[in-house]
Amino acid sequence: MWTVVGFLGGGIVGLVLVLPRLRFLRPRRVLACDLCQRRHRRLLVAMVLLAALSVTGFGLRASQKARELPACVADVSISEGRRVIDPQVPRRGSLRSTVRSVLTAPVSGLALAFAEVRGRGLCSVGDPPITLAFVPQSKDHPGSMVGEVFLSSPTPRINPVRAAMLARHESRHVDQWAVCSTIGGIGLLPVAYLVDSTVYPGSENHFEQSAGLDAGGYAPPPHPPVGPRPWAVAFWVAVVLVIGRRRIRWAVRTLVRRHSTHAPDRCPVHTPGWT
Numbered sequence: 001m002w003t004v005v006g007f008l009g010g011g012i013v014g015l016v017l018v019l020p021r022l023r024f025l026r027p028r029r030v031l032a033c034d035l036c037q038r039r040h041r042r043l044l045v046a047m048v049l050l051a052a053l054s055v056t057g058f059g060l061r062a063s064q065k066a067r068e069l070p071a072c073v074a075d076v077s078i079s080e081g082r083r084v085i086d087p088q089v090p091r092r093g094s095l096r097s098t099v100r101s102v103l104t105a106p107v108s109g110l111a112l113a114f115a116e117v118r119g120r121g122l123c124s125v126g127d128p129p130i131t132l133a134f135v136p137q138s139k140d141h142p143g144s145m146v147g148e149v150f151l152s153s154p155t156p157r158i159n160p161v162r163a164a165m166l167a168r169h170e171s172r173h174v175d176q177w178a179v180c181s182t183i184g185g186i187g188l189l190p191v192a193y194l195v196d197s198t199v200y201p202g203s204e205n206h207f208e209q210s211a212g213l214d215a216g217g218y219a220p221p222p223h224p225p226v227g228p229r230p231w232a233v234a235f236w237v238a239v240v241l242v243i244g245r246r247r248i249r250w251a252v253r254t255l256v257r258r259h260s261t262h263a264p265d266r267c268p269v270h271t272p273g274w275t
Helices: 002-024 027-032 034-065 095-118 160-184 188-199 206-211 230-243 245-257
Strands: 122-125 130-134 143-146 149-152
Touching: 002 034, 002 160, 034 095, 095 130, 095 143, 095 149, 095 160, 130 160, 143 160, 160 188, 160 206, 188 206, 188 230, 230 245
Parallel strands: 130 149
Antiparallel strands: 122 130, 143 149
16 A cells, blocks of 8 residues: 555655655664654655645546547637647557656646636647647746646747647656656656756756757757856755755764764654764
8 A cells, every 4th residue: 555655645756765664764763763753654644645636636637538639720829719620530649658648647637627727728739649728827938848738828829830849849848747757756847847947047957958948949058058056056955954954963973973872762863962
């Protein structure tokens, strides 16, 4: 059971966090430390909630896949809200398309739920296909790829060549979502993208470079480069130090004193000071 919950909640990282603490990773230390027990319980609750969210998103995505979507037509104004069904018979999905659809289904379903509440309609484009959902957004924000769903604000007409290039760009983002969801669950890519975009802004963002700057409508990277920005590096280093401060303290104490003691009802990691 916890294998499924750990993977659905946090991917491979979720398995590492949940299962070793239950079976392999120093169970005596966890049982002997009050803080370890409380943190472990909070971790399990978080994994259950994330797993439930993933299952909900998967179900929403499966229900949307069960109905046929019209093909997006590039020469029709999205702002008019019209949708035209492609008369061609849709091609059968490849194995790659099927695998990434399964891996991104949880986050895609959550994006679809938002689109159904706020949106103006859905259509399908590209090969492998992605779903376009039109939602009210600011005019200077072209859209965001969430799983296999591109949340886009209503825009004027776009020519077929530009539409094909944009579809290829966003399809690469879907691959990124599939890989990151497998490694760390539905929250890994947003966090990684946020960190990367603060350290390497704009066209220097590695996720956008990997997806293709020209196809995504980005300008070439500046020369000389802007990133890495010192303030962003300092900020994220500080975040890591705050999160891992207890283990850093324990490691330094162990290195200096060659052994680690701990207070009653506390493990060495959660023992403050140098006693």
